[in-house]
Amino acid sequence: MSFNLANIHVADLTGMVVTTGNRAIGSGSFADVWKGIYYAQPGHNYTVAVKILRPWLLSDMRLARKTIRKILREAKVWSTLNHPNVARFIGVCYQEGMGGNRIPRLVSVFYEGRTLKENLAHIHGDHQRLKLLRQFFSGLAYLHRKKVIHGDLKPANILLDNSFNAVLTDFGLSRVLEASGFTTSNIKAVGTLRYMARELMNPTYPTITAPLPTVQSDIWSAGMTGLEILSGTMPYADKNGDAELIYCIGRGEIPNWSLYRRVSSGTWSMLTACWANDGMRPAISELIRYLDNNYPGLQ
Structure with missing residues (x-):
């Protein structure tokens, strides 16, 4: 069933965070995450994570409007x-910006355990790694049932909650299948090369805009993420630099x-089944x- 993202309204937490x-x-490519406090009501304060856009994205009016649309779509x-x-989303708080723009900041639950990427070197048991992989797969299965493509799967986009359970985060590159209310296109492929499906960086049918991530490209990235979860070593560990990565993955x-x-x-x-040809x-x-x-x- 399709749905219209334009009709989805998120909680406005302005003045409360x-x-x-x-x-x-x-830190990411376009935003930083800060720790914050959400004053939900008198006597009820919660520690939260606040995603804040980089200032350079807001220095130009045209770029600022495009960036604001993008982060609101993520919300x-x-x-x-x-x-x-x-990861659980809470709402959006706004700051006044240049030209009267209201700059949104995304507010979510704060996870003390930080990212899975930061913790992998300290996980020594194979059972614990398999359990985290199973939890990661479970979160991705939920997204795909909801027809949401994540678009940037990697250990740095998996957080650990207080019980050391894996939770998916960062939906800045996500898209929703069969949804109306917004359009998505990019001039060049976006994502993280080491985890990116080959068809996104080397499409079969080149067009003016880059190919969009799909369920199948998510599976490729899930395999690369799973490889790092299980081994503690990043994919293509023997490859250095973007040019070498693009060359070997494209081949x-x-x-x-x-x-x-x-x-x-x-x-x-x-894992290798995840890296088969698209489709x-x-x-x-x-x-x-x-x-x-x-x-x-593992459940």
Whole structure:
């Protein structure tokens, strides 16, 4: 069933959220994340994460309007999601900007455990890694059932809650299938090259705009993310620089198993299925079924 994002309204928290500390706790390409306090009502204050756009994106009026539309679109997509393995969105607070623009800041639950990327080196048990992988897959399966494409899956976009459970975050590159109310296009591919599906950087049918992420490209990225979760080593660990990555991925190369010997042969086969040609990759439900059949007790 299709739905109209233009009709989705998010909670306005203007005047109820303040940032704390003197530096961001996380950074992305276009925004920084700060710790903050949400004053929900007298006597009820909550620690939150506040996503704040980089100032340079707001220095030009045209760019500012485009960026504001983009982050509000992210807020609307995120506000429709409710799952234990997806970070919980709370609302938007606005700041006055240049030319009378109201600059939105996205407010979400604060996760003390920080990102999975930051924690991987400290996780020594294979069972714990498999459990986190299962939780990551569960969150992605929920998104795909909701027809939401994440578009930038990687360990840095997975947070850990207070119980050390994995939760997906950062929906800045997400899109919704069968949704109306907005358009999405980019001149060049966006995402993180080391985790990006080959068809996004080397499309079969080149066009003026870059190809959009799909369920199948999410599966490719899920496989690369899973590889790093299980091994603690980033994909294509022997490749340095964007040019080398683009060249080898465009040629159809996948990571070298000899660099990831912590990954068993069966699980390696599951991951390599994610890196098959576009249209031949398994659904996320199949990946979950493999884990449940071969490693019971992860749920």
